[in-house]
Amino acid sequence: xxxxxxxxxxxxxxxxxxxxxxxxxxxxxxxxxxxxxxxxxxxxxxxxxxxxxxxxxxxxxxxxxxxxxxxxxxxxxxxxxxxxxxxxxxxxxxxxxxxxxxxxxxxxxxxxxxxxxxxxxxxxxxxxxxxxxxxxxxxxxxxxxxxxxxxxxxxxxxxxxxxxxxxxxxxxxxxxxxxxxxxxxxxxxxxxxxxxxxxxxxxxxxxxxxxxxxxxxxxxxxxxxxxxxxxxxxxxxxxxxxxxxxxxxxxxxxxxxxxxxxxxxxxxxxxxxxxxxxxxxxxxxxxxxxxxxxxxxxxxxxxxxxxxxxxxxxxxxxxxxxxxxxxxxxxxxxxxxxxxx
Amino acid sequence: xxxxxxxxxxxxxxxxxxxxxxxxxxxxxxxxxxxxxxxxxxxxxxxxxxxxxxxxxxxxxxxxxxxxxxxxxxxxxxxxxxxxxxxxxxxxxxxxxxxxxxxxxxxxxxxxxxxxxxxxxxxxxxxxxxxxxxxxxxxxxxxxxxxxxxxxxxxxxxxxxxxxxx
Numbered sequence: 001x002x003x004x005x006x007x008x009x010x011x012x013x014x015x016x017x018x019x020x021x022x023x024x025x026x027x028x029x030x031x032x033x034x035x036x037x038x039x040x041x042x043x044x045x046x047x048x049x050x051x052x053x054x055x056x057x058x059x060x061x062x063x064x065x066x067x068x069x070x071x072x073x074x075x076x077x078x079x080x081x082x083x084x085x086x087x088x089x090x091x092x093x094x095x096x097x098x099x100x101x102x103x104x105x106x107x108x109x110x111x112x113x114x115x116x117x118x119x120x121x122x123x124x125x126x127x128x129x130x131x132x133x134x135x136x137x138x139x140x141x142x143x144x145x146x147x148x149x150x151x152x153x154x155x156x157x158x159x160x161x162x163x164x165x166x167x168x169x170x171x172x173x174x175x176x177x178x179x180x181x182x183x184x185x186x187x188x189x190x191x192x193x194x195x196x197x198x199x200x201x202x203x204x205x206x207x208x209x210x211x212x213x214x215x216x217x218x219x220x221x222x223x224x225x226x227x228x229x230x231x232x233x234x235x236x237x238x239x240x241x242x243x244x245x246x247x248x249x250x251x252x253x254x255x256x257x258x259x260x261x262x263x264x265x266x267x268x269x270x271x272x273x274x275x276x277x278x279x280x281x282x283x284x285x286x287x288x289x290x291x292x293x294x295x296x297x298x299x300x301x302x303x304x305x306x307x308x309x310x311x312x313x314x315x316x317x318x319x320x321x322x323x324x325x326x327x328x329x330x331x332x333x334x335x336x337x338x339x340x341x
Numbered sequence: 342x343x344x345x346x347x348x349x350x351x352x353x354x355x356x357x358x359x360x361x362x363x364x365x366x367x368x369x370x371x372x373x374x375x376x377x378x379x380x381x382x383x384x385x386x387x388x389x390x391x392x393x394x395x396x397x398x399x400x401x402x403x404x405x406x407x408x409x410x411x412x413x414x415x416x417x418x419x420x421x422x423x424x425x426x427x428x429x430x431x432x433x434x435x436x437x438x439x440x441x442x443x444x445x446x447x448x449x450x451x452x453x454x455x456x457x458x459x460x461x462x463x464x465x466x467x468x469x470x471x472x473x474x475x476x477x478x479x480x481x482x483x484x485x486x487x488x489x490x491x492x493x494x495x496x497x498x499x500x501x502x503x504x505x506x507x
Binding site for chain 2: 074077116117118121122124125127128129131132135139147150151154157158161178
C-alpha cells in the first residue's frame with residue numbers, strides 16, 4: 001500500500017463526505033422552497049439572495065442553542081443516539097461507485113472508496129443498523145412518547161427491510177453479482193435495470209421511503225400523536241443531527257437507487273466520447289443529476305401524500321409489499337429461464 | 342499482523358461478552374451484545390469470510406438484536422419487578438453451564454490448539470462465489486431441508502400468535 005494510494009483515498013473520502021453534507025444542507029432549503037411552492041407560499045427568502053444562506057443560519061442557530069439533557073436520561077446513550085444516526089447515514093457512501101476510473105498523473109484513480117464484493121449486502125447491513133440511532137435515542141430520553149416512537153420505528157424498519165431485501169434478490173438474480181461497481185458497469189448504454197425490474201424498483205423505492213422515515217412513513221416522529229417522536233427531548237445540535245441524518249439518508253438512498261436501477265454513472269452515447277477523463281466526469285455529473293432528481297421526488301412526495309396510519313403501514317408492508325416482492329422474484333426467475341439473461 | 346489483530350479482537354469479544362452478563366441494566370446488556378456480535382463479524386472478516394461476516398452483521402446485529410431491544414423496551418425491567426428464581430433453578434443453571442464449559446474445553450483440547458490461532462487451507466473459501474457453489478452443489482439437500490425447517494418454524498409462530506376466532 002503506497003502513500004499515493006492513501007492520499008488518493010483520503011481525498012476521495014473527504015470529498016464524498018463534504019459533498020454529501022453540502023447536498024444534505026441544501027436539501028433542507030430545497031425542501032422548504034418546494035413546500036412553499038406546493039402550498040402557494042414564498043418559502044424562506046430572507047437570509048441571502050433567494051434564501052441561499054438559510055441552511056447556514058439554521059446551522060448556527062442549532063449550534064448556539066442551549067443543550068438540555070433530561071435528568072433521568074442515561075447520558076451516554078442519550079448522546080450516542082444522534083451520533084449513531086449520523087454515523088450510519090454517512091458510512092453507506094463508501095461502496096457507491098461515483099464514476100468511471102479517472103487517469104490522473106499516470107495513475108488510474110477509482111471513484112469508489114471500496115469495491116468490496118458484497119457491496120449490496122453491505123448497504124443492506126448499514127440500513128439495518130440505522131434503526132439503532134432512533135431506538136437508543138428514544139429509549140435514553142426517558143420519555144413515553146420517545147419510547148413509543150422508538151418502538152414504532154423499530155417495527156417499521158424491520159418490516160420494510162424484508163420487502164427491500166426480497167426486491168434486491170430479484171435484481172441480483174439478473175445481475176449475478178453483489179458488487180455495486182459491476183452492477184453499474186452492466187447497465188452501460190441505456191441498459192438500465194429499471195426497464196427489466198419495474199416492479200422491483202417500485203418496491204425498493206417504497207421501502208427506501210420507509211427506511212429513511214420520510215413521509216408517508218414518518219411515523220417515528222408523528223407530531224399529531226407523539227409530540228416530536230424520538231427526538232422530543234432533544235435540543236441544540238443533537239436534534240440537528242437527527243434531522244440532518246434524515247437528509248443524508250435521502251441523499252444516500254437516492255444514490256443507491258440511481259446506481260442499482262437507473263444506470264449509475266452511465267448516460268446515453270457514452271461510448272462516443274474518446275477522452276476517458278471527460279467521459280468519466282460527464283458520468284459523475286449524470287449520476288448527480290439522477291440523485292438530485294430522486295431527492296426532488298422525495299420532497300415532492302412529502303408535500304403531496306399524507307402520513308399513513310400505523311395499521312395501514314403494517315398492512316402495506318406485510319400484506320402487499322412482501323407478497324409482491326415474492327411474485328417479482330418468481331417472475332424474474334421465469335424470465336431468466338425463458339429468455340436467458 | 343493478523344495474529345495480534347486476532348488477539349485484540351478476541352479480547353474485545355470476550356470483554357463485551359462478559360459485560361453482557363455483568364451489566365445491571367438489560368438495555369445496556371443488549372447493547373453490549375450488539376458489540377459482541379460486531380466483534381464476531383470482524384473475526385469472520387479476518388478469516389476472509391466476507392459473506393458470513395455480512396450475514397452475521399445483517400441478521401444478528403441488524404435484525405435479532407433490534408427485536409431483542411424492542412421486547413426489552415416493552416418489559417421495563419427493574420429490581421423490584423424481577424421475579425426471584427428459586428435456588429434449585431440457580432443450581433441447575435450452574436450445573437448446565439459447567440457441563441457446557443466442560444464440553445467446550447474438551448473440544449478445544451481435542452483439536453490440539455497450537456501456536457497458530459487460525460490457518461486457512463484455501464483462503465478464498467469464504468467468498469460469495471465459492472460459498473454459493475458449495476451450498477448449491479454438495480450441500481443442496483441439507484440446505485433445502487434447513488430452509489423448509491425455517492419455513493415451518495415461521496408458520497408455527499404465526500399460528501401461535503394468531504387470535505382464536507370464536
